[in-house]
Every structure is written in structure tokens, then in C-alpha cells.
Amino acid sequence: MKRIITAKDKYAYKYIFPALIYMCLVLFIPLVFSLVTSFFKWDLIGDITRKFIGLKNYRKLLTDDETLNSFKVTFQFLFWTVLLEMIFGYLIAAFLNRKFFGNKVVRVIILIPMMLSPTIVALMWKIIFNGDHGIANYIIESILGPGHAVIWFSKENALRSVIFVDVWLNTPFVALMVLAGLQGIPTELIEAADVDGANLFQKNRYIIIPSLKQVLLVAVIFRTTFNLRQFPLPWIMTAGGPANATNVFGIELYRQAFSFYHIGYSSALSWLLIIITFGFSVLYTRITLRGEK
Amino acid sequence: MRKILNSVFNFVVSLILISIVLLPLLWMFLMSIKTEGDIMAWPPKFFFKPTAENYYNIFFNPANSRLSFTHVLKNSVIITLITLVFSLGLSTLAAYSIGRLKPVGYRGLNYMILGLRMIPPIAIVVPLFIIWNTIGLYDTIWGLIIPYVAINIPLATWLLEGFFEAIPRNLEDAAAIDGCTGFQAFRIIILPLAAPGIAATSIFSFSLSWNNLTLPLPLTMSKAATLPVLASQVRTDEGLLWGQLGAYSILMIIPMIIFTIFSSKYLIGGISSGAVKE
Numbered sequence: 001m002k003r004i005i006t007a008k009d010k011y012a013y014k015y016i017f018p019a020l021i022y023m024c025l026v027l028f029i030p031l032v033f034s035l036v037t038s039f040f041k042w043d044l045i046g047d048i049t050r051k052f053i054g055l056k057n058y059r060k061l062l063t064d065d066e067t068l069n070s071f072k073v074t075f076q077f078l079f080w081t082v083l084l085e086m087i088f089g090y091l092i093a094a095f096l097n098r099k100f101f102g103n104k105v106v107r108v109i110i111l112i113p114m115m116l117s118p119t120i121v122a123l124m125w126k127i128i129f130n131g132d133h134g135i136a137n138y139i140i141e142s143i144l145g146p147g148h149a150v151i152w153f154s155k156e157n158a159l160r161s162v163i164f165v166d167v168w169l170n171t172p173f174v175a176l177m178v179l180a181g182l183q184g185i186p187t188e189l190i191e192a193a194d195v196d197g198a199n200l201f202q203k204n205r206y207i208i209i210p211s212l213k214q215v216l217l218v219a220v221i222f223r224t225t226f227n228l229r230q231f232p233l234p235w236i237m238t239a240g241g242p243a244n245a246t247n248v249f250g251i252e253l254y255r256q257a258f259s260f261y262h263i264g265y266s267s268a269l270s271w272l273l274i275i276i277t278f279g280f281s282v283l284y285t286r287i288t289l290r291g292e293k
Numbered sequence: 294m295r296k297i298l299n300s301v302f303n304f305v306v307s308l309i310l311i312s313i314v315l316l317p318l319l320w321m322f323l324m325s326i327k328t329e330g331d332i333m334a335w336p337p338k339f340f341f342k343p344t345a346e347n348y349y350n351i352f353f354n355p356a357n358s359r360l361s362f363t364h365v366l367k368n369s370v371i372i373t374l375i376t377l378v379f380s381l382g383l384s385t386l387a388a389y390s391i392g393r394l395k396p397v398g399y400r401g402l403n404y405m406i407l408g409l410r411m412i413p414p415i416a417i418v419v420p421l422f423i424i425w426n427t428i429g430l431y432d433t434i435w436g437l438i439i440p441y442v443a444i445n446i447p448l449a450t451w452l453l454e455g456f457f458e459a460i461p462r463n464l465e466d467a468a469a470i471d472g473c474t475g476f477q478a479f480r481i482i483i484l485p486l487a488a489p490g491i492a493a494t495s496i497f498s499f500s501l502s503w504n505n506l507t508l509p510l511p512l513t514m515s516k517a518a519t520l521p522v523l524a525s526q527v528r529t530d531e532g533l534l535w536g537q538l539g540a541y542s543i544l545m546i547i548p549m550i551i552f553t554i555f556s557s558k559y560l561i562g563g564i565s566s567g568a569v570k571e
Contacts, residue, residue: 009397011475015390016402019383019446023409026443030420031412037420092310100303108554109311112318115496115549117504119521120542124321127535135320135337168313229413232506236525250415250507257419258511270416277411 038268044261057268069244070252077248081166081227089174097182114172122236125165155245162234162246174219181215221284225277325539332535347536360523369519375438376502380445388453410447415507422511432514441502449494456490496556520545
């Protein structure tokens, strides 16, 4: 439905413009700058002359072994973190939506991880998982007996350890969102279903899940796109190692830019990250909209 | 019987959740009040004579001579507070407009906000590094505040819209009948009702700039470095300096925990039920 712009609309725009203009200036200028840069060979050390090379940086993305490995690691990281965070987040939200003594205390405590700095969280778990002095191995050996100590940051385990910490850190975000969604469902709706004799499954299937669809979608989009750009956790815990086993996309980008000073190539990586991020968002939105028809 | 089982279930699950969250933090805290000898002890010591030496050392005898804790703490506080004020100011206005006034094309604007929200900060850090170096904003407080506000606005607007939408429809009409101008209606009637939402949003904005490592790590050197940068540079592999690191962490975590507990009542529960009795 098309409407002409009225005085009322113009009045409403006045409230939006300051934020919009600010964001355009601060976000679009660097984005355009980096798009242009991505077509250049530009290093800050060695040969520092800028050369236009067209799409060569983008071609390198698809052929460079280290970058390709980084895609694989990122995909594994994304798959497990998003899956586990959604499952645990939903279960915790459903649990916290029950009425019981101490409920409020649990809710407040559950909020704590998401308010902490990923830097601190990464350091905390790095110390807990430390091979020689870490409490994690002490507990495992106390229960399972000596010799069961885990090398948490071995080539095999490092990614799992980072996934574990990401889930610890970000599940509360999902739980909080889903809980807000659950509380947004009018109680009359549930009561009406009770009166009609609906069982727990039916209530979930016909009332709760449809009402939560929007919230679940947003949570999945947020978790996917945010874990896609995950940088501080693996940076502190493993710095991408050992042998690039945890070299997620954020680490690859950061190292290309600030360890090797490949400004042109890292700009191409930045744009690839942006494109993938938007791809995910559009995909999820499409899927949900189709489900509604 | 069912009631008892229910209570036991609730209690056990609560206990598990609380332990998963708090035990690691408790371990970190214990480390911050241990001497280096106690930290290195094997098996780990659960009972020991507490010491304040780690906290004393980070203020008066820092391990990292390049970045002093007090200086970095000051940076973090200033940057976080200025970011909070600017981003909440701009996004409250924008969210009120999109969430409530709903002008022509508000849907498009909403998608644009969400789209901007999706831009990964790590993707703008490379161009910012080059631009800031050119115009002299590298390693300055404003060099961090400017992008923080930009990253904050989409999230804050997105969160606030929901709160504005939830405020009952006919309030502005009532205000207009009482002779309020549009902005007066916003300021006097709507803003106070949105206060819980603004408080909740401010926690996220606060944590975003207080906790962020992605931007300050490449964009600062020493002058404008923030707490996460300092923490990220402590070498922990050999078990060295765990006590000091614990002390940094606890000092950094405390404001966040206080903020969370203080604002949690706004996060929890409905925001405006009963504002208008139909």
C-alpha cells in the first residue's frame, strides 16, 4: 500500500535523520574505502606501492590454502556454536519461564556471562584449561583417575575448546531473547488453550513456537553472524593455532591486516565477510517468510 | 508428590545453571587473592591465606610497564560513558520514530538499521586503521568513540523499537488533546514509559564499548588503550602473572556485574502492562 508523504511523516523523519546521517558517515566511508582498496595490491611493508590489480585479491581468496582452511574451520565453528547455543538457550528460557522460588536469582546470574568481556572470558578458560596448573584437568583426574588429563589446546581439541567457551559465553543471549519472547505471549492465549484441553505438545506446536518464530529467527541470525566474526575468543585462547586449527575468519582477517600488513588482501577478506553475513541474513529471512505463506 | 518432584527438579536445574556460570568466575576470584606460590601449587589449593598483593601490584607495581592499569582504566571509563550518551541519544530518537510514528517507508528504514547492525566491526577496522592514521585519530579516545557510537546505534535502535512499540497506542492522542506538542508528548509521556527499555538497552551499549577488543587492539597503541587490550597482552602460558590477571579481570567484571544486577529488574518482566486501562 503506497501512501504519499504527509507532514506527519516529515515530522517522523526528523527523529531518524541524526542517527542515519551519523551512521552513513562513520560506516559507509570506511566501507567504500575498503571496497576500493580491495581491488589494489597494497602492503604496508616491503613493496608499499599501490597497484590496481582488479579482482586478483578475490581470486586469491578462493585459491589460498590458508584462507580456504580458514573457511572450513569457520564453518565447523559456526555449525556447532549456533546449534548448541540455540538448543541450550531454548531449554534455559523454557526453564526460566516456570514459576518457582529463586527464579529471579537464576535469571540475574544467567545474564552475567553475556555481560563479560570475551577477552576476560577467554583468559579465564585458558587458565582453567591450562595443561600444568589448570583446575579442569585436576577435576577430571580426580574423578576418572590419573592419566585422563586432557590436552585442551592440542591440534585436535583446540577448536572444541573454543566452541565450548563460545557456547558458555553466548547461550545466555539466546536464553534471554527466547525468554522475552515467551513472556510476550499473552497469558490469555495459553489459558484459552488450557480451557480447550490442549496438551503440552499442542500448546508448543500451535501457540508457543508460532509466536516465537520471529524471536527464534532473530536469535539464529544474530548468533550466526556474530560467531562468523568471532575474533577475541580464539585470538586470546589460541591465536588461530596450533597449525591453524582454530584459524577462524576473524583471525585470518586480523592477521592478514595487522601481522602481515596486506591491506589490499585483508580489504577483500573484509568484503567477503560482509557479503557472507548479508547472505546469511537474507537466507534466514526468506526461509521464515516462506513458512508464513 | 508431583509438586515435590517439581520443586526438586527446579532446585537441581537452578543449582546446575548457577554453578556453570559462577564457579569459573569464583576460581578467577580466588586466583586474584592467592600468592604466586599458592597459584602454582599442585594439587590446586582451595584453602589458603588470602592476599591483596595482586591488587596492590596492578596499581603500584605493574607487570606491564608500557600500559599502566590506572591510565587504561581511565580511558575505558571515559570512552564507555561518552559512547553511551551519544549512541543512546541518537538511537532513542530513531527508535521512537520507527517503532511508533511509523512514517512512510519505515519498514525500509528498519531493514536498513538491521542491515547496518550486520556490518562486522572487524570488517571496518582495516580501513579505519588507514584513515585514522592519515587524519591523526589513531591511538586517540575519539578514534574509538566515533566507531563505537556507529556500531552501537543499530543495536540500540533495534532493541528500543520493541519497547516503544509496546507502549499503548492512544497515549499521544490523549497528550495532543491535553495540548502537548509532538516533542512534548515524546519527552513527557513516552520517554518515561520507555525508561525501562532504555535502561536495558544501555547495558548492552555499555558492555559493547567496555568489553570490545576488536577495535582498540589495532586502533590504539598506548595512549588510548582500553582494559581488554591490557588484559590481552598479559602472557599466561607459564602460569606467570595469573594473580595479576585475576585482579584485572575481577576489577573489569565488577562494574558489569553491578550493572547487570541493577538493571535486571528492567530486563525481566513486561514493561508497560497496565499503563492504560482500556
